Amino acid sequence: xxxxxxxxxxxxxxxxxxxxxxxxxxxxxxxxxxxxxxxxxxxxxxxxxxxxxxxxxxxxxxxxxxxxxxxxxxxxxxxxxxxxxxxxxxxxxxxxxxxxxxxxxxxxxxxxxxxxxxxxxxxxxxxxxxxxxxxxxxxxxxxxxxxxxxxxxxxxxxxxxxxxxxxxxxxxxxxxxxxxxxxxxxxxxxxxxxxxxxxxxxxxxxxxxxxxxxxxxxxxxxxxxxxxxxxxxxxxxxxxxxxxxxxxxxxxxxxxxxxxxxxxxxxxxxxxxxxxxxxxxxxxxxxxxxxxxxxxxxxxxxxxxxxxxxxxxxxxxxxxxxxxxxxxxxxxxxxxxxxxxxxxxxxxxxxxxxxxxxxxxxxxxxxxxxx
Amino acid sequence: xxxxxxxxxxxxxxxxxxxxxxxxxxxxxxxxxxxxxxxxxxxxxxxxxxxxxxxxxxxxxxxxxxxxxxxxxxxxxxxxxxxxxxxxxxxxxxxxxxxxxxxxxxxxxxxxxxxxxxxxxxxxxxxxxxxxxxxxxxxxxxxxxxxxxxxxxxxxxxxxxxxxxxxxxxxxxxxxxxxxxxxxxxxxxxxxxxxxxxxxxxxxxxxxxxxxxxxxxxxxxxxxxxxxxxxxxxxxxxxxxxxxxxxxxxxxxxxxxxxxxxxxxxxxxxxxxxxxxxxxxxxxxxxxxxxxxxxxxxxxxxxxxxxxxxxxxxxxxxxxxxxxxxxxxxxxxxxxxxxxxxxxxxxxxxxxxxxxxxxxxxxxxxxxxx
Numbered sequence: 001x002x003x004x005x006x007x008x009x010x011x012x013x014x015x016x017x018x019x020x021x022x023x024x025x026x027x028x029x030x031x032x033x034x035x036x037x038x039x040x041x042x043x044x045x046x047x048x049x050x051x052x053x054x055x056x057x058x059x060x061x062x063x064x065x066x067x068x069x070x071x072x073x074x075x076x077x078x079x080x081x082x083x084x085x086x087x088x089x090x091x092x093x094x095x096x097x098x099x100x101x102x103x104x105x106x107x108x109x110x111x112x113x114x115x116x117x118x119x120x121x122x123x124x125x126x127x128x129x130x131x132x133x134x135x136x137x138x139x140x141x142x143x144x145x146x147x148x149x150x151x152x153x154x155x156x157x158x159x160x161x162x163x164x165x166x167x168x169x170x171x172x173x174x175x176x177x178x179x180x181x182x183x184x185x186x187x188x189x190x191x192x193x194x195x196x197x198x199x200x201x202x203x204x205x206x207x208x209x210x211x212x213x214x215x216x217x218x219x220x221x222x223x224x225x226x227x228x229x230x231x232x233x234x235x236x237x238x239x240x241x242x243x244x245x246x247x248x249x250x251x252x253x254x255x256x257x258x259x260x261x262x263x264x265x266x267x268x269x270x271x272x273x274x275x276x277x278x279x280x281x282x283x284x285x286x287x288x289x290x291x292x293x294x295x296x297x298x299x300x301x302x303x304x305x306x307x308x309x310x311x312x313x314x315x316x317x318x319x320x321x322x323x324x325x326x327x328x329x330x331x332x333x334x335x336x337x338x339x340x341x342x343x344x345x346x347x348x349x350x351x352x353x354x355x356x357x358x359x360x361x362x363x364x365x366x367x368x369x370x371x
Numbered sequence: 372x373x374x375x376x377x378x379x380x381x382x383x384x385x386x387x388x389x390x391x392x393x394x395x396x397x398x399x400x401x402x403x404x405x406x407x408x409x410x411x412x413x414x415x416x417x418x419x420x421x422x423x424x425x426x427x428x429x430x431x432x433x434x435x436x437x438x439x440x441x442x443x444x445x446x447x448x449x450x451x452x453x454x455x456x457x458x459x460x461x462x463x464x465x466x467x468x469x470x471x472x473x474x475x476x477x478x479x480x481x482x483x484x485x486x487x488x489x490x491x492x493x494x495x496x497x498x499x500x501x502x503x504x505x506x507x508x509x510x511x512x513x514x515x516x517x518x519x520x521x522x523x524x525x526x527x528x529x530x531x532x533x534x535x536x537x538x539x540x541x542x543x544x545x546x547x548x549x550x551x552x553x554x555x556x557x558x559x560x561x562x563x564x565x566x567x568x569x570x571x572x573x574x575x576x577x578x579x580x581x582x583x584x585x586x587x588x589x590x591x592x593x594x595x596x597x598x599x600x601x602x603x604x605x606x607x608x609x610x611x612x613x614x615x616x617x618x619x620x621x622x623x624x625x626x627x628x629x630x631x632x633x634x635x636x637x638x639x640x641x642x643x644x645x646x647x648x649x650x651x652x653x654x655x656x657x658x659x660x661x662x663x664x665x666x667x668x669x670x671x672x673x674x675x676x677x678x679x680x681x682x683x684x685x686x687x688x689x690x691x692x693x694x695x696x697x698x699x700x701x702x703x704x705x706x707x708x709x710x711x712x713x714x715x716x717x718x719x720x721x722x723x724x725x726x727x728x729x730x731x732x733x734x735x736x737x738x739x740x741x
Contacts, residue, residue, distance in 0.1 A: 020654060020656060020657070022654070022656050022657040022660045023656070025660060026660055030660075030663070030664065033664065033668070034667060034668070037668045037671060037672065037686075037689075038671055040682070040683055040685075040686050041668075041671055041672050041677075041682050041686045041689075041690075042671060042677050042682075065531075090538070091708075105531075109530040109531055110530060114528060114529075114530075114531070114532045115530060115531045115532070116531070116532055116534045117531050117532070117533050117534065118534050119533060119534065119535040119536075120535070120536055120537070120538060121535065121536075121537050121538070122537070122538055122539065123537030123538055123539050123540030123541065123543050123707075124539050124540060124547075124548060124703055124704075124707050124708065125548050125678060126416065126417075126537075126540055126543040126544060126545040126547065126548050127416040127545055127548070128678055129537050129540075129543050130416070130504065130507060130543060131503075131507075133507075133535055134507040134510075136533070136535075137510075137511075137514075137533060140531070140533050144529050144530075144531070147530070148529075153527065155527075155529060156485070156517075156521050156524070156526040156527065157487050157517060158482055158487065158488065158516070158517045158520040158521065159437065159482070159487070159488050159489075159490055159513050159516055159517055159520070160487050160488070160489050160490070160513075161489075161490045161491075161492050161509060161510060161513045162489055162490070162491050162492065163491075163492040163493075163494060163506050163509075163510075164491065164492070164493050164494070165493075165494045165495075165496040165499075165502055165506075166463060166493060166494065166495060166496050167495065167496040167497050168496030168497065168499050168502075169496065171496065171499045171502065171503050172499070173499050173500065175499070176496070176497060176498065176499040176500070188663065188667070192659065192660065192663065195659075196655065196656050196659065200655075200656070203575075203576075283568075283572070283575075283655040283656075284568060284572060284655065287564075287568055287655060287658075287659045287662075288399065288402070288564055289402075290659070291560065291564065291659070291662065291663070291666075292402040292403075292406065292560070293402075295663070295666075295667060295670075296406060296410065296556070296560075299670070300410045300413055300414050301409070301410075301413055303498070305414075305500070305676050306413060306414050306415060306416065307418055307421075307498065307501045307504075309419075309420050309421065309422065309469075310415060310417065310418045310419045310420065310421075311412060311413045311415070312412050314412075315409060315412050315413045318409065319413075329466070332497040332498070333466070333497060336496065336497050337464070337497060340464055340465060340466075342464075342465035342466075343464075343465055343466050
């Protein structure tokens, strides 16, 4: 390994970056655009749920129940004259749920108890349907307590569960989504920056020019890695600054741990791009593999949106080779909880293994030969 | 006219021949199918085996029954019983458990005397979505426990009960929602890939100049470049949708014709946008960047995982430009709601409009290359 040759290669790579502005766009424009879109566009907090209310026989009891929904910030109730028109509204998507109090509601409520409150949700979006059910359930329980107090007949609740959510007490979904998004964006940057760089030289025939020089394969790969690493870290700093200053996500961990984790992850992502590039040899194939293996796996298999433990075992095993999985966990911990060493070490180890693996494959598969 | 058709046909064949080498073909056909299989299983909002730790300070029978209800639920998995508050907090901190349950020393005696017993639940908010879902599950277990306890004691039951049911997806299986979404994403991916790099590749390799000296006009070249995207998109889309029904057993209740009308309009839009990107890009790297800059926001803003209704109003307007948004509605409503072409009309025309406009713009950009 010679420092002079390495420096020369790095300079050549830097010129190439400067000549085609798309590399700079990948490192700096991509994170800004994506964070803005993601940060403002992705939210799992249900906004006001539009409930179609149908009351067959209005009384004081039904009125007090509906008033509870009216007062809650979660609902946007509309009264429909009958069940049919409410069903139409649900079908056409004007309502998320139907709440139906039948004609015998009041009578049943205070004779036999167990008067049915009929809740129908549109189950197509199962997750939203769950959330709507939970909210209606919550409003109903609050109403039961108030009603019981009003009537002087205390309600028996044997067990009361008091929940505390640590690190994000208000369950602000932006606070946990943005760190995850940074991991996904960095996966994209790392993969895209390097995916084409080796394949491009093969396709354009410039690789032959490099081969006749005395540089070693190690130097060629390192020469490609270093400039893109510097750019990727720039993108990371930009993303973190946006998360903290624009989106107000708390950063509770130390900057040192965050930088270390980012550097390790970026090396892994760039390494994966290099492997794609070395193996593919044509830019078309490299581009396809990069698209297929970076964004969607990071989006779906990293635990960023979907809980990994709820996946089938085989898929869980598969997520272990998705570097973003470790980075998502580390970033969420770093931003929301602070430096939790067991979490840091466990995930850093996972990334380090993957990183070593990718770099080794790139080095082994990269030959200074033309065939 | 015959001549034009012949030329377009010839170019289409040439484009498809570009996929002749095994690697190109393999990356086009293999990954979408593998991805459907992997993501189809992976992408679910239904929780199973959420690890919990319990600190039980109570000696009585009731707390054991209470814990057994959690341990027996498929949603939770009792990781271990800890013996002090520290271990409880540690388990949440180092992420070995998502939820921790702290049962006080008076749990059983409170229940015995008919007083309310309190249980403290601690959840890891770093995974806010999972924590929120787990809390909902926990609360419904508490509710069933309470109901059983009330009946046992002969207490006055609450005056009302909440009956809930869901239309179109009675068990609220989130796979039924996600898998049609994945079908849409993968169709987008394949059609963008075949068109997004096609012009850029020829420009980078210099073969585009050769095309320009042929008697073909820009419209013919454009058509010849668009058709392969259509063909590949239709074939792969059909295959993926078939897999969703046959392999994942997502019920298909709508009309195939209505679905294919939607697929056609969707491909018109994606191929048009792909060609636009492709004729703007001078190198394949620029083409790749363009495809990503379009595709990633298109997926995120499509309502695939997070509802469009939750987005701020300004962002909701942007989603109107997103072809995937409309196609996902077509897919989901065809699969689950049994919607026919008349109900889906509001999705067709924006897709067709986006398609036609992008094709025209791509044609303009094309002419510029002459």
